[in-house]
Amino acid sequence: MPIRTGQEYIDSLRGRKLKVYLFGELVRDCVDHPIIRPSINAVAETYDLAESEAGLATARSPLTGAPVNRFLHIAESAQDLVLQNKMQRRLGQKTGTCFQRCVGMDALNSLHSTTFEIDEKHGTNYHGRLLDFIRAVQEENQVIGGAMTDPKGDRSKGPSEQADPDLFTHVVERDEKGVYVSGAKAHQTGCLNSHWIVIMPTMRLTENDRDWAVVGAFPADAEGLTYVYGRQSCDTRSMEEGDIDAGNAKYGGQEALIILDRVFIPWERVFMLGEYEFASMLVERFTCYHRRSYVCKTGLGDVLIGAAGAIADYNGVPGASHIRDKLVEMTHLNETIYAAGVASSHQAHGLKSGAFINDDMLAQVCKHNVTRFPYEIGRLAQDIAGGLVVTLPSERDFRHPEAGPLLRKYLAGRKGVDVENRMRILRLIENMTMGRNAVGYLTESMHGAGSPQAQRIQIQRQMQLGYKKNLAKNLAGVRGDEGQDSPPAEPSEYFKRVFGVGDGGR
Ligand SMILES: Cc1cc2nc3c(=O)[nH]c(=O)nc-3n(C[C@H](O)[C@H](O)[C@H](O)COP(=O)(O)OP(=O)(O)OC[C@H]3O[C@@H](n4cnc5c(N)ncnc54)[C@H](O)[C@@H]3O)c2cc1C
Known part of the structure; x- marks a missing residue:
């Protein structure tokens, strides 16, 4: 049965075998833990909104032919993206906190186009696998955690140059069933409240970083995962009696460090493996949606x-x-x-x-x-x-x-x-x-x-200073300094798209 309401979502998190550390202890029950529960309540609102304001928080999926939660929908128009924004503002108003589902939504959307273009170049079948995954999570109405940020160690060095290769998540073994990944993902919003974790590279990669060019999905309670819960300022107020001092007793955010020790990803859930040159496309598209x-x-x-x-x-x-x-x-x-x-x-x-x-x-x-x-x-x-x-x-x-x-x-x-x-x-x-x-x-x-x-x-990359200088020089009547400018003073794709420059004012 797919999850429908906020309460059904909360119940879906019960009984999982998660290894979670908080305050130096293993947490036995995440769902009813007073520090964790407000973050679960915030995610539950994303389900209740889909029930109470379906026009805002659901969309018809071409994959299932049925309405699905907008957080699981791939944007098919500008209007879809605008509705994402309206839904996000509404949920911010209702919870006063981070409701934790935007990273997953933006990860699925950026992977949709990136996997398509990897397949086009390499003849792989990542896009079909991704569509199968999206269809499955839409049918079950599950939460996706988007795990991009690696701990990164020395910020001046790339993954393969680090003293410890695990400072960026990477493939450590492959067999006929799938791949095994180790490393960590830092600051992971809502990871314990997710049903699935999707790992992605965090930066542009080079040929030496092939083993770090991995995208895949695994259940949040997969074997080999350890979570260390992030402290938040004044968090222990949630453990006190009463509800005034917490400030917002019902809702909160959640971040944790996820440590991966040979976590298995079956081939059907691997969406990139070694195509390092597509890491920057994925990161740039993800951050475009996410920003x-x-x-x-x-x-x-x-x-x-x-x-x-x-x-x-x-x-x-x-x-x-x-x-x-x-x-x-x-x-x-x-x-x-x-x-x-x-x-x-x-x-x-x-x-x-x-x-x-x-x-x-x-x-x-x-x-x-x-x-x-x-x-x-x-x-x-x-x-x-x-x-x-x-x-x-x-x-x-x-x-x-x-x-x-x-x-x-x-x-x-x-x-x-x-x-x-x-x-x-x-x-x-x-x-x-x-x-x-x-x-x-x-x-x-x-x-x-x-x-x-x-x-x-x-x-800076898109600011088109050369083009703008030419605008000024034209109006001022400047002559004779052609070729002084670099880069070329043609309008960028951005200008063409947004202002219709050079394409008849689209
Ligand atoms: C509350 C919260 C929730 C988050 N949720 C998620 C999530 O759900 N999923 C996820 O994947 N990520 C998440 N993030 C991670 C977020 O994307 C990172 O915090 C961000 O990318 C910055 O990375 P960092 O924290 O490692 O800081 P750093 O990269 O260490 O940056 C610190 C400073 O150093 C500078 N710096 C870094 N590298 C260089 C360099 N090479 N050269 C020059 N200057 C440099 C930066 O500009 C910055 O000023 C979350 C972060 C926060 C705080």
Whole structure:
């Protein structure tokens, strides 16, 4: 039976044999562990949304002929990509955290076109295998974890140059049944909450890196896997009594280090093996999809702007001009992120496999904005909140027979405002700007899908300075310095596609 609801999804995670370390101990039950459960609840929302808002969170699959969860659908049009963005924002609004499914969605989409083009060149059959895999997970309605980032060791060296070959995941053996891989994947979002892990190379590879050029899928509870759960700021608050101090008691994100010790991948789940020259295509297409997937953070931004507005009300200053202006600034920054992401999706084009991909330049701009604006939005939220956001006593003090009434008296805000409500909003702001969900809202915004410099490199590659210099020289009437410019001043594919330059204004 396919998984349908959030509750069925939660139940599907029970009874698996996962080797997970958390706080120096093996975790016996992930599903009901107080630190892990909020992250499972966040993924469960992706199932419930598909039930309650099917137009947004499902799409008809050409593989099964039936509606499937949009996180498992291959984009067939610009509209599909736009709907991904709308769904991501909606889920950010509902959970206030990372709901962990975008990496898998973007991995399947980038693999669709990359496997097609590998087959075209090498006569392999990766694309057919991938379609079989996608059909199977669509039918079962399962969660895919996209594992790209290797630990990487010395950042100035490639995989085959590292002192320890395992610092990048690689093939260690092949036999008639499949391949065996060892190594690790770092910072893996939602990996324990996934049914399948798809491993992919993390960077451009050379001929010496053939053994590292491997893409394949295996169940999240495959033999040979060890997970070490990542700590998050203030995570043990989820183990305390009460639900105020956690800030967002129901939802959280999840990252873990996955260690692979000779993990087996059968041939039918191997989607690249040795075609090192396609690693850069895969990484670039994945990051193109994924960098505009970061519009999810605008859903979190909506929550934080709402929290800042609410605390201003509670403090009695909702009409102050600088408060209103700060809320306007927060909204402007948030919508700027969304604008670039959704524009990138609107400017999509088709690839040889039939999959659609969003515009790369605008995806880079979206993600680059995400590396900055949530920090500024968070700063403004803390400004509006006041110092209590970091000096607020605990819920236990609030419930104490002697201290509690004192807190109710001295932490009062505007007349008629319940002090507990004021505390709850302050804790939510703390949670998103320096607690558990600051992982998803701030630092993931910085590094997820690549650190800021990765976007600047892509922007530089596509910025067409020569072409722009010519525009200026033409208008200024500059003559006689032809050939001074390198590179050539022809408009790039980006300009042609987005602005219609040189192709009649498409
Ligand atoms: C919360 C979170 C969730 C994530 N989820 C996932 C996930 O689900 N799946 C996944 O695959 N990955 C995931 N990532 C990983 C993410 O893609 C990486 O963090 C990112 O690519 C940066 O890699 P790094 O963390 O190793 O940092 P580093 O690569 O060490 O970067 C640190 C700094 O060094 C610079 N630097 C790095 N290499 C060089 C170089 N060769 N030359 C010059 N400067 C360099 C960078 O620009 C940066 O400023 C996640 C990350 C975070 C923080």
